[in-house]
Amino acid sequence: TEHLPYVVVGRRKGEIHIDGSLKEKGWGNSVLLTGFMNIRRGLYSRFQPSVYLLYDEKFLYIGVESPLEEGKELVSNAENRDSPVWRDDCVEIYLDPTPQTIDAYQIVINSKGTIFDEILNRNNEKGNDDVTWNIEGIEVGNRVEENRWTLEVKIPFSSLGVKSPEEGREWLFNVCRTVPGWGNFSLCNVKGAYYQREHLGTLLFSSNLPQVRISSWGELYNQKADLLFGYRGGENRKVEAIVEVKKWDHMSGRFVVIRSSKVSLTQKVKTIFMGGKEVIPTTGRIEVTVKSDGEKIYQQWLPYEKIASxxxxxxxxxxxxxxxxxxxxxxxxxxxxxxxxxxxxxxxxxxxxxxxxxxxxxxxxxxxxxxxxxxxxxxxxxxxxxxxxxxxxxxxxxxxxxx
The missing domain is CATH 2.60.40.2550 (Immunoglobulin-like)
Incomplete structure (x- = not known):
């Protein structure tokens, strides 16, 4: 099973204050991800938050920026620790520092900073979860503005029972966003539930490899691709992206490539692939693999379908x-x-x-x-x-x- 997205996370190089702002220089070399799926249909969504990731000797840093509709007020009713935060507008974080075991950590946070957390000790089956576990030393910052909600989280590695990841260490993860009355959205390719172990993504920790920065995939639901990619770090490295557009072939029962492109990435985010209905089928999948000097630093497959309009x-x-x-x-x-x-x-x-x-x-x-x-x-x-x-x-x- 491919654990996608596959993402390289780099080390923090500047100061970060947990105040709900991601504009500090410390976030400048973070990986930047988007490409959220609507888990009800398992397809690329109109709703696209952005996720930022970094680490240092002691902490994992996660930032999530969520767009808000004009006039939309965040649902934020839960105020007590381990109350039903998942019913609010919230971000859900899943972390598995030891993929060889079935244990994982779930952390749910709303815009008031209220936390629900537990240890998941199951393999897609309910039961044996430890809801008494509370993550120690976590710091949370929130900022709600007219058109966005920004969540900033600082997680001690010690609270997850591990030391700072050594070079090349891999974790499993997912970052999700619940919007009451609208839907549930996941960065990983899950369907029906946020936590599906076989479909969690991969974090690879590295202080040497570049970190991909993705600000947009375009309006795939409208047959419009506009992939805005770049990278940070990894000076003097050759970074290339391979983009494949695929459609479902009913005869063979699999996705087949109908368009392929290879392009060099730069430190500046730019359009690396663009196409409309003459290139993008009404139903298909976009696959992107990014390599640095031949070594994979990012991979994701995004199934999509044109929305009735x-x-x-x-x-x-x-x-x-x-x-x-x-x-x-x-x-x-x-x-x-x-x-x-x-x-x-x-x-x-x-x-x-x-x-x-x-x-x-x-x-x-x-x-x-x-x-x-x-x-x-x-x-x-x-x-x-x-x-x-x-x-x-x-x-x-x-x-x-x-x-």
């Missing part, structure tokens, strides 16, 4: 005796019908129409509308009346010139 691409009013609104759209689902609704600035519906076989563009008579600002809403509806997808854009109706 409906989008208004353009609105245009054509004149004549009766003005018509032309609604240009893209729709990759097959609804029972489409509904077009025009609302005034107070949100009152002024026109509503339904079509079962839509033409592109949709045409709507707006000759009776008074000049002003309107919102145009397009919905895809199934046979039971459920709205599958929707999109909305603003439109201005001007006064007709005098004749």
């Amino acid at each position: 409906l989008e208004i691409t353009r609105l245009m009013i054509t004149g004549g005796r009766r003005e018509k609104l032309n609604i240009f759209f893209q729709q990759n689902i097959k609804p029972f019908k489409n509904r077009i609704t025009i609302m005034d600035k107070e949100g009152t519906t002024v026109i509503s129409s339904e079509v079962k076989i839509p033409r592109n563009p949709l045409l709507l008579d707006i000759s009776e509308l008074t000049p002003g600002e309107y919102k145009v809403r397009l919905e895809a509806i199934d046979g039971e009346g459920k709205i599958l997808q929707s999109d909305q854009k603003e439109c201005t109706v001007f006064s007709s010139p005098p004749t």
Whole structure:
């Protein structure tokens, strides 16, 4: 079994204060990861936090930056140690310093700094977990801003029963993010649960090898790849990435390569691979392996699938005796019908129409509308009346010139 992602973690070279900020120079040479999966479907997610990792003689440092939707308030109800923190907006960290045994550590933290922790002593079976264990000496910093939540964690190796990892030591790990009401997201390729031992990732500790920095994989769920990769450390080394785009072949029952690229990485994060629907199939897998002078420093496979979508691409009013609104759209689902609704600035519906076989563009008579600002809403509806997808854009109706 491949324990992915496979990641090299480097040593800290500057000061780090645990205050919820990852802007200190000490974080500058950290590994930077993204590529979170929605564990319900086991596919690449729209929601993409960023994870930073470092270590020194005594501590493992983990930073997690999570984007927040506008107006979204973090759920943070748990206030007591070992209360149900996992029901809140939280980060879950899984660490296994001794992969030859089945023991692992689970640490769950919310934006108040409340901690739930336990020793997992099982192989994908509940039972025999030690919830009485409390991690000693852990430091937690939180910072909640308008558009992001940043969590900073400093974990003593001694609290995990180990010494500072020697060069080349490997651990198993996962970093996860729970968003109540939305979903559960994992950095490792798990499905259905965060802790699946056979699918945990690999941390390789090294003070010599470069650390990969990944700021984006792009919108794979929209058939858009934009891989932004770079690296830190490992001066005078040749660092290359091999990118493979694969699709599922039903005849052979396996993923097959349809596009492959090899590119050199630099210390500066840059686009190393880009492609749209002409390159990226609707369902597939992106595989990336990064090597430094031939030695693997990063590897990950990301399965993805294009999400069903409906989008208004353009609105245009054509004149004549009766003005018509032309609604240009893209729709990759097959609804029972489409509904077009025009609302005034107070949100009152002024026109509503339904079509079962839509033409592109949709045409709507707006000759009776008074000049002003309107919102145009397009919905895809199934046979039971459920709205599958929707999109909305603003439109201005001007006064007709005098004749």
